[in-house]
Amino acid sequence: MNEFLKVMKAASDPTRVKILKMLQNKIMCVCEIHTVLETAQSTASKHLKILEEAGLIASFKDGLWVNYRLSEGGQSPYATNLVRNIKHWLEDEPEINNLLRRLPQIDRFQIVDKR
Numbered sequence: 001m002n003e004f005l006k007v008m009k010a011a012s013d014p015t016r017v018k019i020l021k022m023l024q025n026k027i028m029c030v031c032e033i034h035t036v037l038e039t040a041q042s043t044a045s046k047h048l049k050i051l052e053e054a055g056l057i058a059s060f061k062d063g064l065w066v067n068y069r070l071s072e073g074g075q076s077p078y079a080t081n082l083v084r085n086i087k088h089w090l091e092d093e094p095e096i097n098n099l100l101r102r103l104p105q106i107d108r109f110q111i112v113d114k115r
Helices: 002-010 014-023 030-037 041-053 077-086 094-105 108-114
Strands: 057-062 065-070
Touching: 002 041, 002 077, 014 030, 014 041, 014 057, 014 065, 014 077, 014 094, 030 041, 030 065, 030 094, 030 108, 041 057
Parallel strands: none
Antiparallel strands: 057 065
């Protein structure tokens, strides 16, 4: 039951749901995620850690970048099913659609150059 609750708690936060929906469309780094969400990088990192610990997302290094993507499951049948199903959920949610429309304009190199 603990594994189930960990996945459900991770997916119960609106910001984390937005992150999952963004990652279903694009592999992203934390700087891109916090820019789209208009939140502090530390806040985005905390959400990413919770999602990763629940097995919903995975990270991998690419040079200096740490990239995040939806998990393919494996760790947990609950995480696998949630990731598989969330791709079809919230298709008509305006707030999610607004975030997803912004993704093509997000460029990590432009974000880093602004700092």
